[in-house]
Every structure is written in structure tokens, then in C-alpha cells.
Amino acid sequence: MIRGPFHPAFMPAALSPPVGLNPAQLQAVHHLDGPCLVVAGAGSGKTRVITHKIARLLQAGLEPGQIAAITFTNKAAQEMRERAKALVGPRAAKDLAVSTFHSLGVRLLREDGSAVGLKPEFSILDSDDVLSLLRDAGATTDAKLARQWQWCISLWKNQGLDSHGAAAAAQNDNERVAARVMKLFEERLQAYQAVDFDDLIGLPLKLLQRDATVRLKWQDRFHHVLVDEYQDTNAVQYELMKLLVSHPDPRRAARFTAVGDDDQSIYGWRGATIDNLKRLPLEFPQLRVIPLEQNYRSTAAILRAANHVIAGNPKLFEKKLWSDLGEGEPVRLLECDGEEHEAERAVGFVQALRGNGGPSIKLSDFAILYRANHQARAFEQKLRAAQIPYKVSGGQSFFDKAEIKDLCAWLRLLVNQDDDPAFLRAITTPKRGIGHQTLGKLGEFGSMWKTSLFESLFAPSLGAVLPAKAVGSLHEFGRFVNDLAHKAGQTSGAEDAKALLMEWLREIGYEQHLFDGEDNEKLATARWANVLDFVDWIGKRCGGEIDNLGGMTTETPRRTVLEVAQTISVIISLAERGDEQDVVTLSTLHAAKGLEWPHVVLAGVNEGLLPFKSEDDEMTPERLEEERRLMYVGITRARQTLAVSTLRRRKRGRELVMAIPSRFILEMKLHDTPNREDPREKLKRMRQELAAKVAASAKVEGA
DNA sequence: CATACATGAATTTTT
DNA sequence: TTCATGTATG
Secondary structure (H helix, E strand, O other): OEOOOOOHHHOOOOOOOOOOOOHHHHHHHHOOOOOEEEEEOOOOOHHHHHHHHHHHHHHOOOOHHHEEEEEOOHHHHHHHHHHHHHHHOHHHHHHOEEEEHHHHHHHHHHHHHHHHOOOOOOEEOOHHHHHHHHHHHOOOOOHHHHHHHHHHHHHHHHOOOOHHHHHHHOOOHHHHHHHHHHHHHHHHHHHHOEEOOOHHHHHHHHHHHHOHHHHHHHHHHOOEEEEOOHHHOEHHHHHHHHHHOOOOOOOOOOOEEEEEOHHHOOOHHHOEOOHHHHHHHHHOOOOEEEEEOEOOOOOHHHHHHHHHHHOOOOOOEOOOOEOOOOOOOOOEEEEEEHHHHHHHHHHHHHHHHHHHHHHHOOHHHEEEEEOOHHHHHHHHHHHHHOOOOEEEOOOOOHHHOHHHHHHHHHHHHHHOOOOHHHHHHHHHOOOOOOOHHHHHHHHHHHHHHOOOHHHHHOOHHHHHOOOHHHHHHHHHHHHHHHHHHHHHHHOEOHHHHHHHHHHHHHHHOHHHHHHHOOOOHHHHHHHHHHHHHHHHHHHHHHOOOEEEEOOEEEEOOOOEHHHHHHOHHHHHHHHHOOOOOOOEEEEEHHHHOOOOEEEEEEOOOEOEEOOEOOOOOOOOHHHHHHHHHHHHHHHOOEEEEEEEEEEEEEEEOOEEEEOOEOHHHHHOOOOOOOOOOOHHHHHHHHHHHHHHHHHHHHHHHHO
16 A cells, blocks of 8 residues: 555645645656656546646756657547646647657657558558458458457457467457457558557557667657556556656656556456556656545535545555535435436436526536446437437547548548558448458558559559459559549539539449448448438538538638548548537546536446446456446546436336346445534534524514 | 347447 | 347238
8 A cells, every 4th residue: 555645634725726736736746857656536637737747847958849748538638738738838839749649659650660560651440440351351241240359359459469479368269260360460451551559559569679779769759758547558558658768777767657546447348457557666666656635626525425435445545535615515316217217307407406506507517427328318318308408428420430431531542642541441442353462462562662552553563463453453443543533623513523423432333332231221221321411511512502510601612522522631520529519418437537517417326237237247346346436437527416316116128127226326325424513513503493494484474 | 931110138438 | 329139920
């Protein structure tokens, strides 16, 4: 057990942000010369610590480019850059190496990937690309099976295993098959000069392990590394970070700040390991551990419930959140008859608070949180019935749909023929008799001559490595793309543009492709409808019509299809920013991590759901602990009001059966009151309250 | 026997 | 919401 030097009992009343930093935060910010672990409780101002530490490091003489701040999501990276900019100014902020683990990995591989056999223009496959590659490699049309492989392979990679290691680690027949598919998958990635998301961490690690020169280059580059959400790192990420901070010069070694909270580790199921937190003090004996315990988010009543729940878990680092925001309202418990009733009460919760507080309470002050996505359904229904606008977090965006990504890949290829990922997607969608053998050879050829796949396609010497038939199909594809790109550069106006796009879709046989690849005809029809929507959408942007985007009415100038295609990624990111509206948020607990709302409903807090339990596997203590942390994360999202709802009965078939409230509800100890009152004082207070009540009712009667 | 419709069950997600 | 399974009907 490790105890930080600043325990609340010894701590003077701290100043709240934004006035300054509290003593623990100050200590974290000013500890520059050695390894530092900031155990940042929920709402304890960790981003504030990171940004101030960046400022402090700059003040101490580091260049912005020498500071690496690593996050998990692009959103977090963006936010961190914004907040750093506010503190240190745009000039310095611009050069800071604020990035996700993955984008840092991309940077490493683009610069030095040749040492692991990658050309600088390697392609990055997203998970859909990987899925179709696996289906292809494993020769199956069973999407479910392919997804199992994908899952399995990803977990292996997160543990630092390649197909060799995986074959040895495989526990059963399914896993042995997955390991074999993984082997084929690796070969194809290599041939295509492509990597998947997991490789973006794994390959840089391999690179730094193997190549001492490259390793020293990157160790030299970063003088201080900050890692956010450290508890979410997996084994490979840990090794990568460790290598980055293992400078051979002892005066430069171990300069890092890890910020995390063992109590908020909820991604064990995808490879994150709390071992990384346990190992840190062992592998870096000089590690300074600084707990941040003052919470600036929630009321005492809410924090008390959170602390009680998490007390059920074994402690890695001693820490107890407290706040000086006042006791606040007691946590409410909503006991409901079934999901419908629960949804009604959640809606009632929103309406009641809004009714009391008037219009000053916004809808965006509310969130309804739950364990599993399907639970959103009932809430959506009731919110719609009550005419309350809402958004469901984590829903699939229009632009994430496979068919839209297919078309976007084609458009990207028209704009830039050297976009290899786009090339690969376009040339294989729909299938046109060019298989992985041909593409593998083309990739090898391209990496040998340092040319893009498209350039390689027309190289005269290609005939030496590929049969004439394959070269013929490749040329045909190339001519088709060139021809299309030419036409796209000439065509503008909504109608002409749409005609061109439809003609193109007909020529590549896209509609047929959708219906071939899908047994479910209804689904294929829906996909085709999306395609038509997309064509319409592009058309609009080509043609001088009145357009309505995000409430702003603008007249779009006349543009060619090619010009629209050029701006497509920008348009997509604009169109996706549908947030910042005044609506209620529905979200899973996982997706809610890092966010906060004044008023929160924690729904479906029942045995079996939270903690989650499935039929065919037993509940290990570790699993239960992660579920408990999930509950803890849920509770600590709330600033002012928290309602925990549980089902007393739930529908099973047509009858209502008993449902068991979650053990976590008892663990919250909702009847625990702040400072237990002296019984005599309590009696006195109750007597006074009674007298006041009597007086009030007398007044009413008299009136 | 095949197709259509209804019914019930459902982890969690980023890059 | 989606996805799979089961029943009823042609």
C-alpha cells in the first residue's frame, strides 16, 4: 500500500480551481526530475494538472516538441491541446507532441518504419477493412466467426503476441484456427504494406526494441512523457512508454508523468491491465506517487456513495475523495416495475427537476446511463413520447457505414491516385477478379521501387512479376479510374453530378455487389438507399442549390465532382459535429467515462446487469471488481443530483418475474448521513421542525 | 419444404 | 436497436 504525503487530514483547505492549484496538484506539477504517478480520483482536475505540468516543463526550458502528452482518444488529445493552448499560448501549443498512442505510433512508423519492413506510405486499415480481410483469409462468409477471430487476434496483439506466440497460447480448437488465420492475415498485411490499429502500437515497440539507433533517436527527442488515463494502458503500450523513457543517460531516464486512477479501470476486457499500475512502483523505485483526492465535481452525498461502493475493492493506492461543494441532495433510489416503468420515472426525473428549476436547467444537464446499449430503447421511446429531445452516444454515424466508406474510398482515389488504402478498397469493392496474390505482388513491387500502388500499376516492368492476365485487369482498372477522374473534373451541377455518379455505380456494379454480399435482402435494400442518399448529398454540393447545413442556410457555389471529393473529409467532420445541442444524453457507462452532468440517472442497477453476468461463465473476483469500478464511474459522473434506478420486477416472456437489485445499491449505504448528529441535538432539531410545521399549517388554516 | 412474420434476448469500445 | 430462432402458412 502506498500512501501519498498529502492526505486530507494533513491538508490545509485548498483553493478551488480556477483560482489555482491545490497542494497535491502543485506537487505533481513541480515534480520534474523523476518518474511521477498521479493517482487522480474522478473529477480531481487531472487535465488541469497535465496542462499546468506542460507549462511548467516549458518554463523549465524544454522545447514544446520535447514534451509528449499521450492520450487514448482523439477527442481527449484535442481537448488537451486546447487547454494547453489557453495556458501557454498558441505558438508553444502548436509544436507540443500531444497525440494518441496510435497517432504517435503512426509518426514513429512513418519516419522509421523501414526497420520493420514498412515503406513510409504504408496504409492503415480500420476494423471493417480488417474484418473483410479476415473473411477473405479465413475463407468464410460467416461474419460472426470472422469477428471472433478479429477479437481474438486483437487481444493477442495487445499482449504482444504474433501468430507464432498465438499458436502456442491457443487454448482450444477455435483459438487454434484463429491463430492460423492470424498467420495468413499477417502475410497479407505485409504484402499490402498495411497495418491494423493494434500494429500502430506493436510495430513501433518492435522497432524500438530492435534498432538501437532509432531507439536513441526517439529517446532523445522526448525529454518528458505524460500519459493520460494510464490505467487503460495494455501490456504493449506499457512497454512502448517504458522504452521511450529509458534514455541511456541516467539523468535523462525515467522522466515521465503517468496520470490515472485504478478505481476507474473499466477496460480490462479489451486488454488494459492494472498490472501496469502495480508494476510502476516496482520498476521505478524512485517513483513519486501523488494522489489527488479533492473532487471539484460532485456533492458530498454523491461522493460518499461512491466511496462506500469502491471501498469493496482491494486498494492499490490509498485514496478517498472529498469535496467542499456541500452535502447536496441525497442520492435517490428509484424502484421500478420493469423497463417501461423505469423509463417513465427517468423522464419524470427530468421533468420534475426542470419544473422546479424552471428553464434555467437545460436538457443537456441530464444524462441517463446504463450498462448495455439495448437498454437505451425504452428510454428513447418514453423520451420521444414526452417530446424531450435526446441523443444516444456511440451510435453508428452515417459515414461509418461500410457502403459509404466504400464510396468515399473511390472518391478519395479520384482525388489522389496515390492514396493506397483508398486504392485497395476501391480495387476490391466490388470484386473484379483481382485477388490478394496480385495485390500482394503489386505491393511488393511498390515498396521495392518506392512508388504508390497506382503508379506501380502502369510500370512497364510489372510484367516481370505478374502474369499478363493480371496485368491486363490492373490496367483496365487503372484506365477506368483515370477516365472517371477526368470526367469528375469536368462535371458540375447537381443533376450532371448525380448522373455521373449513378453511371459510375452502374459500371462497377455496386448495387449488385450489395445484394450479392448480403443474404438479407432488406438490409441490402437499406444499404442501397444509403448509397442513393449519399449520391444526392454529393450532388447537392456540386450544384449551386440552397443548402441547409447545421441550421445555416448557404448558397453552395457550382463545383465539380472532383472539387467536392477533395473537401469530403472536411465536410464529413463538419457534418458529424451534431453535438452541442440542448438534449438529454443517453449513454453506456463505458462511453460516459471522463464526462459529467449536473443530473444523472443510473439505470438498470440490477444483479445480472450491473454487475453483469452471462449464463455460461462464472464471475471471478476480478470481474466483479471491474463491475464495481463501473458502478463507481457511473456515480461519479453526477455533479448535483443522482438517481439510481433498479428493477423490482422485469418482463420475462409475458409474465413479470422478480429481479434482484444490485448488491452495489446496498454498498452505497444510502442511509449513511454526513456527520452523525448527537442524539440530543437531533431531538432538539426535530422538535423545532415540528413546531415550524405546526405553525405553518395553523397559518394555512387561519387564512 | 421454404418463406414470412413474430417473438425474445442482448456486455462494455477506441484507434 | 439488431439478430437469431421458432411458428404458421403457402
